[in-house]
Each structure stands twice: as structure tokens, then as C-alpha cells.
Amino acid sequence: MAAVPVKIQSRIAEGLKRFQPIVESAKIRDVNESDTVVLLTGILSEILGYDKYTEITTELAIRGTFCDLALKINGKVSILLEAKAIGIELKEQHVKQAVDYAANKGIDWVILTNAVSWRVYKILFTKPIQNVLVLDIDFLQLKPKSADDLELFYSIAKEAVCKSSLENCFTQKQATNRFMIGNILYCESVLNAIKKELKFLYPDIKVTNDEIQNVLNKGIVKREVIEGEEAEEAQKKIAKAIKKKEKVKFVKATEPVAEIISEEESSPPISE
Numbered sequence: 001m002a003a004v005p006v007k008i009q010s011r012i013a014e015g016l017k018r019f020q021p022i023v024e025s026a027k028i029r030d031v032n033e034s035d036t037v038v039l040l041t042g043i044l045s046e047i048l049g050y051d052k053y054t055e056i057t058t059e060l061a062i063r064g065t066f067c068d069l070a071l072k073i074n075g076k077v078s079i080l081l082e083a084k085a086i087g088i089e090l091k092e093q094h095v096k097q098a099v100d101y102a103a104n105k106g107i108d109w110v111i112l113t114n115a116v117s118w119r120v121y122k123i124l125f126t127k128p129i130q131n132v133l134v135l136d137i138d139f140l141q142l143k144p145k146s147a148d149d150l151e152l153f154y155s156i157a158k159e160a161v162c163k164s165s166l167e168n169c170f171t172q173k174q175a176t177n178r179f180m181i182g183n184i185l186y187c188e189s190v191l192n193a194i195k196k197e198l199k200f201l202y203p204d205i206k207v208t209n210d211e212i213q214n215v216l217n218k219g220i221v222k223r224e225v226i227e228g229e230e231a232e233e234a235q236k237k238i239a240k241a242i243k244k245k246e247k248v249k250f251v252k253a254t255e256p257v258a259e260i261i262s263e264e265e266s267s268p269p270i271s272e
Contacts, residue, residue, distance in 0.1 A: 004147075004154045008049070012153055013144040015047030023086070023115050023139055030087040036115050037068055037083050043115070043139075044071070044081075049158040073161055079109040086115045099123060099131045109166055111156065116140055120156060122170045134169050179234040182225035185216055187238060 004012070019042065026039055037058075045052040055072045069081040082098035084090060090112055098110045102123050110121045110131070120135035135155060142149040155165045174180065184190060191209040198207050217226075225231060 004151050005159070008154065008157065008159055009147075009150050011049070012047055012150050012157070015043070016142055016144045016153075019043055019047060020140055020142075027086050027116060027140075031085065033068075033083060033085040036086045039086075039115050040069065040081070040083055040113065044069070047153070048156060055158065071158075071161075073158070077105070077107060078161065079111060079156075080105070080107050081111045081113065084112075084114040088114055090114060090117055090119060095119075095121065095131065099129065103129045118156070120166065120169075122166070132170065132173065134166065134173050177230075177234075178225050179230045180237070182221045183231060183234045183238055185221060186213060186226070187242065 019039075022042075023039065026035065031039075041052060041056055044050045044056055050056050050071055057070050057072065057077075058068065068083040070077045071079040071081060073079075080098065080102045082094065082101065084094060094112055098112045099121065102108070102110045103125070106125075108123050110123060112119045112121065116139050118135070118137040118139060119133060120137075121131045122134050124130040124132065135152070137152060137156075142153055144150070154160050155169055157165075160166075188209065191212050194212050195207050195209060198205070198212075217223075
């Protein structure tokens with residue numbers, strides 16, 4: 001995540017101090033959805049920096065109905081915000097509703113919130129449509145004096161979204177998910193590294209990569225991590241990265257030869 005500029009850091013910290021008691025009070029009073037939306041508009045404008053007149057709209061029609069809120073970046077709707085009353089627990093059916101709205105408008109990002117819980121989803125336009133939970137923020141648990149908390153909430157601020165903060169968060173999420181890390185364990189370079197460490201611990205034994213892989217299969221890596229669509233996607237990315245790495249190695253290995261040939265071709269003939 002990107003570092004928060006000092007001015008924006010101050011805005012978020014002061015906004016949290018002001019709005020957290022208001023959200024807490026609204027939760028106790030169990031306010032309805034309309035009042036929750038009013039509260040959300042205040043948070044979006046005063047803490048997250050969206051202009052309430054030009055960048056926050058309730059007029060986006062989807063399948064004949066209007067979504068709760070939509071956020072515009074540079075005049076274009078970039079994020080749909082599906083709001084629920086503050087006392088309603090966010091459930092999978094709410095996620096599906098929000099994702100369906102976004103998919104119908106070709107919008108990549110959805111925030112599902114009841115003002116306390118803020119869940120940010122990335123929409124993947126695959127067949128079928130998928131979604132990935134990228135951020136899950138508890139508004140009432142954010143600490144105004146915590147740099148990490150300010151940075152976390154800054155990720156959905158206007159200034160950060162303009163700098164592709166959500167895409168960066170998504171990339172980070174993908175890079176560290178269980179499918180990616182689980183399948184990286186099966187890379188030859190990783191298996192060789194494990195084998196080397198075992199050789200150091202037990203100099204007199206001989207272990208093969210196949211034996212290490214069998215141990216991973218039987219008791220360390222769950223089957224669901226190395227099989228299925230998400231596992232296959234991780235495997236493709238790893239294979240692509242390995243291929244690119246090998247290509248770079250090959251180019252570097254042949255550069256000296258190419259330079260020698262080039263020098264020989266450009267050198268003037270030796271006169272006898």
C-alpha cells in the first residue's frame with residue numbers, strides 16, 4: 001500500500017475521531033438503510049475525499065433499479081457502493097447482489113458496507129463472473145494514531161484510488177494467496193533449496209525432489225490448493241514467470257558471445 005501524504009493522513013485521522021462516535025451511536029440506535037446512506041456520504045466526502053456533489057451519486061440505474069451509491073473518478077463511475085442498514089450483518093447474498101450490479105455495468109470494484117464493516121471486492125470478468133475480497137475493514141476498530149490503520153483506510157480514498165491503490169492491493173492479495181504460495185512450493189528451484197537444507201542437516205542421506213513432493217502432497221499442502229481453477233491460474237502464472245526468467249538467463253549467457261562476434265565483424269582487417 002502507498003504511504004499516506006501528511007495532509008491526507010491528518011484528514012483521515014481527524015475524520016475518524018469525528019465519525020467513529022457518530023457511527024457507534026447509529027449502531028446502538030439501529031438506524032435504517034436511508035440514514036446509513038446519509039452517514040456513508042459524510043464519511044466518503046469528509047474522510048475519503050470524494051466531492052459529494054460531483055463524485056458521489058445515487059442516480060446510477062442498473063436493471064431498472066438504482067444502486068445505493070456510486071463513486072466517480074475523473075467523471076467515470078469506478079466503484080459501486082452497496083449499502084445495508086447499520087444493524088444488518090453482511091452476508092453472501094448481499095455480496096452476490098452487489099457483484100451482479102457491478103457486472104451488469106462492467107465496473108471492476110464494489111464496496112459492500114453497513115458503515116461499520118467495509119468490504120472491497122474486485123470483480124473478475126471470467127465465465128462465470130467471480131469476485132475476490134481484497135479489503136475487509138472494521139471502521140470502529142481503526143485507530144486515528146495508527147499509521148497502518150490510516151494507510152489501510154487511505155486505500156479507498158479518492159487520491160489513492162486515482163493512483164491505482166485498489167489494483168495494487170489486489171495484486172498483493174493474489175501474490176500471497178494460498179494457491180500461489182502452495183504451488184510455488186512445487187517449483188524445481190524451491191524443491192532443490194529444500195533438498196539442499198536437508199543435505200546440510202543430514203549429510204549421509206540422499207533425498208530426491210520426488211520424495212519431497214510426495215511429502216508435500218500427503219501432509220503439508222491441501223489437495224484443493226493444487227487442484228481446481230484457482231490452482232491452475234496460479235500454476236500458469238508461475239510457469240510464465242519461470243519461462244521469462246529462463247529467457248533472461250539465456251540472453252545474459254549469450255551476450256558475451258554476441259559481443260565478441262560483433263567486435264570481430266566491426267574490426268578492420270589486419271593488413272599483411
